Amino acid sequence: MSISFKVNGESHTVKIDDVNTPLLWVVRDILNLKGTKFGCGKAACGACTLHVDGEAVRSCSYAVKFVEGKEVTTIEGLGNKENPHPVQQAWIEEVVPQCGYCQPGFIMATAALLKKVPYPTDEDIDNNIINVCRCGTYYRMRKAIKRAAELSSENMETETQKS
Amino acid sequence: MVEKKKISRRKFLVRGGLGTAGVLAVGAYIFRNPIRRSILNMVNTMEMSYMGETKNPMVWFEILKNNTILLHSPKVEMGQGTFTSLAQMAADELEVPFDRVEVVHAATATGNIDGMSTGGSTSVSGLWQPLRELAATMREMIKVQAAVKLGVDIGSITVKEGMVSADGRSMTYAEVAEGVTEWPEVDVPKLKPVSSYKFVGKPIPRIDLEDKVFGTPMFGMDASAPNMLYGAVARPTKIGATFVSADTSKAAEMPGVVAVVEESDFVGVVAETYQQAENAKNAISIEWDAPNNLTTADIESMMTVGNGKSTIIQKEGDAIEENDDRVEVLEFRSPIGAHAQIEPNGVLASVEGDKVTITISTQVIGITRTEVAQRLGLDEENVNVIPTYLGGGFGRRLHTPHAVQAAVMSKAVGKPVKYFFTRKEEFQHDMFRPPTHHIVKGRLDPEGSLQSLEHHFVSGDVGNNSVLIPNFVPPILGADIGSIRGGFVQYTGVPNHRAVYWHVQLPFATSWWRSLGLLANTFAIESFMDHMAHKAGKNAMDFRMACIADDEMGKRLKATIMAAVEKAGYTEEVTNERAMGLAASVDAGTPCAQVAEVSIEDNEIVVHRVTVALDPGIAVNPDQVRAQCEGCVIMGMSAAMHEQMFVEEGELRPIIYGPYEMAFMKHAPKEIDVVLLQGIDRPGPVGEPPLGPIGAAVGNAVFRLTGKRLTKMPLRLP
Numbered sequence: 001m002s003i004s005f006k007v008n009g010e011s012h013t014v015k016i017d018d019v020n021t022p023l024l025w026v027v028r029d030i031l032n033l034k035g036t037k038f039g040c041g042k043a044a045c046g047a048c049t050l051h052v053d054g055e056a057v058r059s060c061s062y063a064v065k066f067v068e069g070k071e072v073t074t075i076e077g078l079g080n081k082e083n084p085h086p087v088q089q090a091w092i093e094e095v096v097p098q099c100g101y102c103q104p105g106f107i108m109a110t111a112a113l114l115k116k117v118p119y120p121t122d123e124d125i126d127n128n129i130i131n132v133c134r135c136g137t138y139y140r141m142r143k144a145i146k147r148a149a150e151l152s153s154e155n156m157e158t159e160t161q162k163s
Numbered sequence: 164m165v166e167k168k169k170i171s172r173r174k175f176l177v178r179g180g181l182g183t184a185g186v187l188a189v190g191a192y193i194f195r196n197p198i199r200r201s202i203l204n205m206v207n208t209m210e211m212s213y214m215g216e217t218k219n220p221m222v223w224f225e226i227l228k229n230n231t232i233l234l235h236s237p238k239v240e241m242g243q244g245t246f247t248s249l250a251q252m253a254a255d256e257l258e259v260p261f262d263r264v265e266v267v268h269a270a271t272a273t274g275n276i277d278g279m280s281t282g283g284s285t286s287v288s289g290l291w292q293p294l295r296e297l298a299a300t301m302r303e304m305i306k307v308q309a310a311v312k313l314g315v316d317i318g319s320i321t322v323k324e325g326m327v328s329a330d331g332r333s334m335t336y337a338e339v340a341e342g343v344t345e346w347p348e349v350d351v352p353k354l355k356p357v358s359s360y361k362f363v364g365k366p367i368p369r370i371d372l373e374d375k376v377f378g379t380p381m382f383g384m385d386a387s388a389p390n391m392l393y394g395a396v397a398r399p400t401k402i403g404a405t406f407v408s409a410d411t412s413k414a415a416e417m418p419g420v421v422a423v424v425e426e427s428d429f430v431g432v433v434a435e436t437y438q439q440a441e442n443a444k445n446a447i448s449i450e451w452d453a454p455n456n457l458t459t460a461d462i463e464s465m466m467t468v469g470n471g472k473s474t475i476i477q478k479e480g481d482a483i484e485e486n487d488d489r490v491e492v493l494e495f496r497s498p499i500g501a502h503a504q505i506e507p508n509g510v511l512a513s514v515e516g517d518k519v520t521i522t523i524s525t526q527v528i529g530i531t532r533t534e535v536a537q538r539l540g541l542d543e544e545n546v547n548v549i550p551t552y553l554g555g556g557f558g559r560r561l562h563t564p565h566a567v568q569a570a571v572m573s574k575a576v577g578k579p580v581k582y583f584f585t586r587k588e589e590f591q592h593d594m595f596r597p598p599t600h601h602i603v604k605g606r607l608d609p610e611g612s613l614q615s616l617e618h619h620f621v622s623g624d625v626g627n628n629s630v631l632i633p634n635f636v637p638p639i640l641g642a643d644i645g646s647i648r649g650g651f652v653q654y655t656g657v658p659n660h661r662a663v664y665w666h667v668q669l670p671f672a673t674s675w676w677r678s679l680g681l682l683a684n685t686f687a688i689e690s691f692m693d694h695m696a697h698k699a700g701k702n703a704m705d706f707r708m709a710c711i712a713d714d715e716m717g718k719r720l721k722a723t724i725m726a727a728v729e730k731a732g733y734t735e736e737v738t739n740e741r742a743m744g745l746a747a748s749v750d751a752g753t754p755c756a757q758v759a760e761v762s763i764e765d766n767e768i769v770v771h772r773v774t775v776a777l778d779p780g781i782a783v784n785p786d787q788v789r790a791q792c793e794g795c796v797i798m799g800m801s802a803a804m805h806e807q808m809f810v811e812e813g814e815l816r817p818i819i820y821g822p823y824e825m826a827f828m829k830h831a832p833k834e835i836d837v838v839l840l841q842g843i844d845r846p847g848p849v850g851e852p853p854l855g856p857i858g859a860a861v862g863n864a865v866f867r868l869t870g871k872r873l874t875k876m877p878l879r880l881p
Contacts, residue, residue: 018438037384038384040586075377076377084376097242099504100375100380100552101554134798137797139796139833
């Protein structure tokens with residue numbers, strides 16, 4: 001069977017025998033985008049978080065058949081060194097990562113949260129950012145999430161002034 | 164017919180010891196107890212020196228054409244920030260800008276192989292002297308070579324920011340290095356004064372920061388190769404299960420299966436995709452002999468002081484006598500802990516003829532190479548181990564024998580084979596933090612000073628039965644050098660004090676878990692000290708100060724306690740329904756004190772703020788030292804307040820995050836203040852010492868709020 005969808009703005013058609021294969025493995029092993037990580041395979045840790053039509057999804061437990069016609073964004077498509085996403089910029093300013101393995105999942109989860117809740121309270125952060133970080137970078141992450149909210153609103157103001 | 168194979172689970176987990184390098188090789192003389200104690204004390208406090216190549220800069224540095232210096236690190240980067248600190252040290256002595264140093268993992272083929280491991284919080288402290296000397300030597304070699312190329316006297320050469328200059332002419336280091344096939348040998352020059360360093364001591368953003376934020380670094384799990392196949396290895400779910408027989412006929416017929424690999428110590432499958440390999444593995448029908456239905460209660464009852472073998476590891480003055488009614492006694496317990504690192508153990512092996520390439524997240528590069536070479540009957544030089552970034556280490560990757568299994572599977576199919584653990588396998592086949600039990604006793608004099616303090620504790624294996632500790636060592640030492648970390652009484656100012664270690668052999672594998680015995684031992688001793696201070700009617704800080712000896716370590720410990728108390732504004736009053744708890748520890752020569760500010764909300768312990776005072780000596784990168792303190796606080800809180808593996812029906816459970824409760828964002832303190840002291844003029848260990856005090860600090864704060872002493876990890880309100 002073949003499934004067509006966009007990944008980071010590019011159209012892909014993937015041939016796959018088992019349409020119940022988790023999206024994670026299609027992204028990692030067929031499209032060779034390794035930034036999205038495997039942690040548990042049961043949607044329990046969030047290391048595999050990416051966006052499907054802007055919503056945070058734990059891709060290890062999301063069958064590829066569900067992305068037909070949709071847009072997928074991975075950490076590779078969120079931003080780059082020249083043009084970082086505000087969440088990535090904030091992560092850099094606060095020097096968040098240690099081992100770094102869980103970080104793409106957290107960054108994707110945070111980017112999705114800020115779209116819905118531009119100025120998250122501590123409670124919003126606690127209730128929505130529920131991935132697992134074993135190095136214990138939560139303390140810096142919380143600061144970075146708040147900084148990202150500031151950066152996003154600054155960006156929006158700049159956009160508004162331009163237009 | 165399927166051949167019957169008798170394999171104990173032990174054999175799945177433990178392989179023969181390594182060489183004897185760096186470990187005591189003295190005979191029976193050591194069995195004499197006073198000598199044994201002094202050696203144990205030394206082992207407990209010493210910082211391990213680096214055990215690899217330290218003389219040849221060419222093994223460490225490569226000067227690239229763009230005038231960047233590539234540093235081939237034999238230490239792996241697992242989040243602890245070692246790459247950044249090594250680059251800082253090298254840049255300062257090389258006289259190059261910081262951003263001209265790039266750090267990569269040294270593949271074993273480059274020759275820069277750590278004789279031991281990345282672990283024990285020793286990477287920066289152990290390389291402080293040798294790496295700066297190597298860098299300074301490299302700099303001098305560049306100067307000598309530049310003098311030849313420029314045709315000037317070496318005395319007229321100056322170096323600055325990756326450039327050599329003489330007589331108004333200048334060259335980049337890369338230009339000096341161009342075409343050089345043999346470098347001049349030079350003596351190791353005198354190192355620069357630390358005060359003159361531009362990068363050492365500065366909070367430079369970590370070198371891997373941007374890559375990790377954009378998702379580009381390669382971890383072991385990300386390794387791939389052309390024509391790569393996927394492997395999977397069948398594992399039992401029950402503790403102590405031994406292999407009886409396997410029926411692989413169904414698995415062999417599954418879609419995508421390329422081969423079934425049956426060896427004397429494992430049964431695996433190789434297939435075209437990951438899912439196919441997992442499906443085929445699950446179709447293998449294995450008969451295991453699973454002789455037990457153990458429960459957590461069985462393990463706790465085994466793990467009780469008085470069981471197993473004991474060694475007095477510390478002894479001063481008299482023992483507390485039985486039936487002395489002035490003696491206070493408290494018992495403490497800690498549970499089985501899982502590493503739960505997010506990147507599963509995994510490996511890519513490629514066997515081509517007599518050459519093997521292993522790409523892997525490991526903390527033991529050299530041992531992994533040796534194991535693969537031995538199994539395949541090859542010279543070690545034919546096995547190239549390429550380390551990657553680690554998605555968490557925490558001691559879990561101090562033995563990575565799955566490299567051997569992947570290599571065997573790759574050889575069987577003639578193609579590269581990648582294989583990694585499922586999360587269930589990670590949880591059931593972890594090398595767990597052993598559960599512990601502690602009896603702490605103390606006696607006050609009439610003035611409320613502590614006259615006697617004893618710590619009796621029992622643990623399973625930490626260092627014993629691991630590949631890092633040769634088998635002959637434990638009987639000589641009489642104690643496991645991992646279990647005893649933090650088990651010594653640090654209050655050597657107390658006239659009568661002792662520590663007695665007991666060892667019980669558990670029916671499942673336990674081993675190195677970040678900070679080893681430190682977290683549980685400190686939880687017991689420091690909760691007890693708080694109890695005694697309360698009994699004596701004294702402030703927790705003053706009471707401790709009076710018990711600390713006035714030697715060098717004692718002075719540093721006192722200073723950290725005072726710094727934490729001052730920064731936190733420590734008080735024993737309950738203010739706004741919040742209370743503070745104090746605890747301190749010394750690990751591997753690094754003292755740490757912490758104050759936790761805690762409240763109880765909806766019958767749950769909430770930690771609002773933690774103050775950490777740490778004396779790591781010179782902080783090569785103060786920001787990353789802080790990051791280690793923050794991470795240790797949160798990982799330590801997770802272990803002390805949330806985590807616990809259970810034994811049910813002979814199985815280790817749970818098998819997934821969530822049911823294995825851990826600290827999430829919502830549990831992390833919103834404030835973590837770190838105060839760094841510098842009590843010595845060199846870098847000391849950092850990555851584990853701050854994990855010691857947190858459990859006791861939280862428990863002691865809860866006591867202030869409730870009057871109830873928490874004696875069991877994970878901490879639960881009564």
